[in-house]
Amino acid sequence: MTTLILDTPNHALSLEGGLLHISHPEQSARLLPLAELERLIIGKGISITSDLQIKLSELGKELILLGQKSCASIFNASSAPNSLRLLQYHVVSQVNTRRKLAFDIIEARRKGQNKILNRLGLPCLSAPESVPDNLMLYEAELSRHYWQQWRTYFAGDGFHGRERQPPKDPINALLSLTSTLEDSALAAPLLAEGFDLTLGIHHATGYRRASLVLDIKELTRSELELWIINQWHNQVFTAADFQYNKQACLLTKAGQKVFYSSWFHWQKSRKEKLRELARRCHQKFIEVCDEQ
Template sequence: MDKLSVVLDRKNMDLTMDGKSLRIDIPGEKCQRIPLGMVGQVIVYGNPRVACNVWRKLAEYGIPSLLLPARGKGDGAWVTPGTSTSVNVRIAQFKAWADPGTRKKAAAWAVREKLNGVQEMARRLELTCPFVRSALEHLDKADSIDEIRGIEGNAAREWFGFMGGLLSPKWAFTERNRRPPKDPVNALLSLGYTLLFGEVHRGVMARGLDPGIGFLHSPYPGRHSLALDLMEPLRPGVDLFSLALTQNSLAPTDFTTGNTDGCRISKNARRMFYASWEEFKADWPIGGGGSSGEAGTDKDPPNLALTVRHLVNRFVRTWGIDDLDEPIIIDGVAK
């Protein structure tokens, strides 16, 4: 079972610790207690009151928090636990990144997995995406990472154009835009991708990897490029989730648009969004185990956390190192 996302979106909320549980107090309402063992992440909108010992306990339990502005303007900020002490995998990551051939192979893998995810999504929708086959053929012939990035960018534009044709005209979706999103569908995609980033970042940190050393996305100060790399194969899942919401749960009237803040989902619709997200990520449809199907068994359903863990491990294997739990020999010395 995937752990819960705790959402705090009222400024008169108080979040404190009560033993090993989070305690949520709202004036005039019965307090709520949530054991830390059930919490996967904490999402904070605006300025609810959060006690300092809450942040310490969240860090101790390895629970990330997402801080979002009360209004739509501005990026969210993730407060995450530290990297694991598995230094061998980081040494291997740096060595892999320093080798041009391995770097190109890893970048191509991320894009190929994303294109396979688009194909899987289309299959679920009983559709065909001819541009995916063309992109895969070009990917096999790509000579550089820049060329790989170009293939991914072109395929993404094709996909979002294709996605627009699946939506009712009332949604007025024609292209991907962000910072801030200008329309309801882009608002859904942006929020979904933000939540996905948190799940992937947590998986990267748990594996002991450096989130800043990416292969498809170049390292850049302040950017978690590796987490962005590993988001790519899973983005089609967010797209599928967003499509489902537009067809079954939400209407354009659930959003407001301003010149400064862009398009924002209403508070009531936001609650429905998070409830639906919890259900959706408990049975994640895309990007799990490739041809091996390793992300889930009958006893172990492919929830998003498990999918991310297996995706990270498969990505590491593109470096050509079989077992990173064993010491790596550098200059004849076991490290």
């Protein structure tokens, strides 16, 4: 099983006799057996037929469409009862309950980040004496202090603060890419549990985004950041794996091969852990409703 990555525009992907047909106006056409693929990752400017998408879903192959700011993942999610969605709608509609859960999410992120800061020998983020009146302002202050600590530690690696669009150094590039890919890693177990991905607690609903995924990602964010730190310290990735295109820092072709191999190997070990996280979130919703 392998991961196929195509990020050069003007590729056309289709299904031909049960095989993956890859064509490009400047390259020879290729045929690949779908049985050898575990997942297909494609970038912008690549066309893919609906027949191929359907076949990939039938075979349980993951299809990830990767953009600069977000990604889409097509998979055949297992069905789940709708009772959890009704519970989710009820919880989100209660202002005080929603606020408490939002604070719990922010605090979980703070505690996870403190584990990282402690490991790096940096000052930790202080806990508030009570629930802040303005959660958005509180979260912004936590983020500012957190990334200031990273700037101190990784200054020698070209990291001068969190920069997302575009990332301007290797550390920022890894932070952005792993955060984007985490969306699809979380979507499958949350859908399988029965959640409505668009209905968030802390992240507002209504911006054409999977708000609940962004909420739950706050619980795994420190895990992603610790993975990056370990990979960087162990020199799995180095500055040589990156190149600069205008102001953006991006993985080279060789760097992509190293990154995706390491990333999806890690995902295999996380699969059950993320499934358990979705179940715990389900149980949390039940407990909150019982308290009302």
